[in-house]
Amino acid sequence: MVKEIERYNIPIVHMATITTISESVGANRIVPTVAIPHPVGNPALKPEDEKLMRKAMVKRAVDALATEISEATHFD
Amino acid sequence: MSKEFKVLYYVNQFFGQVGGEDKAGMKPEFHKDKIGPALGFENQLKGEGKVAGTIICGDNYFNENKEESLSYILNLVKQEAPDVFVAGPAFNAGRYGVACAEICRAIAEELNIPVVTGMYKENPGLEICQHVAYVVSTSDSAGGMRKALPLMAAITSKIAQGIELGSPEEEGYIxxxxxxxxxxxKRGSLRAVEMLVKRLKGEEFATEMPMPVFDMVTPAPAIQDLSKATIALCTSGGIVPAGNPDHIQSASAQKWGKYDISQRSALNAPDYYTTHGGYDPVYANEIPDRVAPLDILKELEKEGYIGKVYEFFYTTTGTGTSVSNSVKFGTEIGAELKAAGVDGVILTST
Structure with a gap:
């Protein structure tokens, strides 16, 4: 899906935990995430800390969309 | 085997010796005869089997009247009840390849009759029938006929007589x-070490588990001004509105959904949950934003860090979903996002 959407020349960032899969399916902008069942969450944290963490992560993803790259790049 | 086995054969107008492009509109016809490659093919069966008839159809006719052509051919094959059905080889001819492939797939899936064909590896028909047919790997032009027919015949003979086929490399099929x-x-550990040693020595080695080859897409240019950009949210984590109104499958998804989130500030429970059957849903069901972080994107929108969150979010289930469906979903979703003028996409996966 990532690759087919990017084929329309729209930048796309893949937020995923198993980043080897992101790479093998052809994602170019990759933000590694926390865990498979809660990629952008962490139930072990206090709710306010969890939200701060999620915000930092999503911000990183948004920033990745504004970053020029020439090959598959991890933003971590 | 005392009795000769029976083969039915399919060719297009050209190999059926009817004519060239001017005859590509001909309807399917059945001849109780061996025509074109069917003749050479039968010779290769060495008396063990015979070709009972040849179906000829124009390439354009088949592709423009697929349902009708298929139903005619399926009926005929049902009546004739061959042991094996053979089509082509189509080499790199696109329309012919697709016709061979559609026919083979229908016969294999609906009539449960084994099918054999031949194609060049880039023929668009290959993808259609590869999973159900033995497709002999041919050259890209009819010059490869002499090589293709004996391989197709050998595979046909073995199938018809219940002889186990060798590997694709041994038999010449894709x-x-x-x-x-x-x-x-040798046990696995020994083979693995031997392979590693060969690799370290720079010697040739053959993997037992070839990895699929994925084509790559050039990275799209970066967004110049985030504060004016429209960002869309997608997920393969199966987050759906409560009740899963579109019945998105919990595994091996056949479809995707899109939901209006323009009036929402988060994807919170109990309005949303996950239908994904491939991970422990407890954390996602507590706070679906842990999988599809609409809450943060809306915050970033409010702060002016990004221009806008696109009014729909897109979702499907990634587990067990075929590559071909994923490609289809991505193509369809991408077309919508492009038309809507979306500047960037965040796709989360579990």
Whole structure:
């Protein structure tokens, strides 16, 4: 899906935990995430800390969309 | 085997010796005869089997009247009840390849009759029938006929007589993507070490588990001004509105959904949950934003860090979903996002 959407020349960032899969399916902008069942969450944290963490992560993803790259790049 | 086995054969107007492009509109016809490659093919069966008839159809006619052509051919094959159905080879001819492939697939899936064909590896028909047909790997032009027919005939003979086929490399057909359990002398650890040693020495080695080859897409240019950009949210984590109104499958998804989130500030429970059957849903069901972080995107929108969150979010289930469906979903979703003028996409996966 990532690759087919990017084929329309729209930048796309893949937020995923198993980043080897992101790479093998052809994602170019990759933000590694926390865990498979809660990629952008962490139930072990206090709710306010969890939200701060999620915000930092999503911000990183948004920033990745504004970053020029020439090959598959991890933003971590 | 005392009795000769029976083969039915399919060719297009050209190989059926009716004519060239001017005859590509001909309807399917059945001849109780061996025509074109069917003749050479039968010779290769060495008296073990015979070709009982040849179906000829124009390439354009088939592709423009697929349902009708298929139903005619399926009926005929049902009546004739061959042991094996053979089509082509189509080499790199696109329309002919697709016709051979559609026919083979329908016969294999609906009539449960084994099918054999031949194609060049880039023929668009290959993808359609590869999983159900034995497709002999041919050259890209009819010059490869002499090589293709004996391979197709040998595979046909074995299938018809219940003889187990060898590997794709031994038999000359294109791998069907299946794995077979076989007994070998050396255990796995030994084979792995031997392979590693060969690799370290720079010697040739053959993997037992070839990885699929994925084509790559050039990275799209970066967004110049985030504060004016429209960002869309997608997920393969199966987050759906409560009740899963579009019945998105919990595994091996056949479809995707899109939901209006323009009035929402988060994807919170109990309005949303996950239908994904491939991970422990407890954390996602507590706070669906842990999988599809609409809450943060809306915050970033409010702060002016990004221009806008696109009014729909897109979702499907990634587990067990075929590559071909994923490609289809991505193509369809991408077309919508492009038309809507979306500047960037965040796709989360579990």
């Amino acid at each position: 791998p069907r993507g299946m794995r077979k359990t076989i007994i070998v002398d």
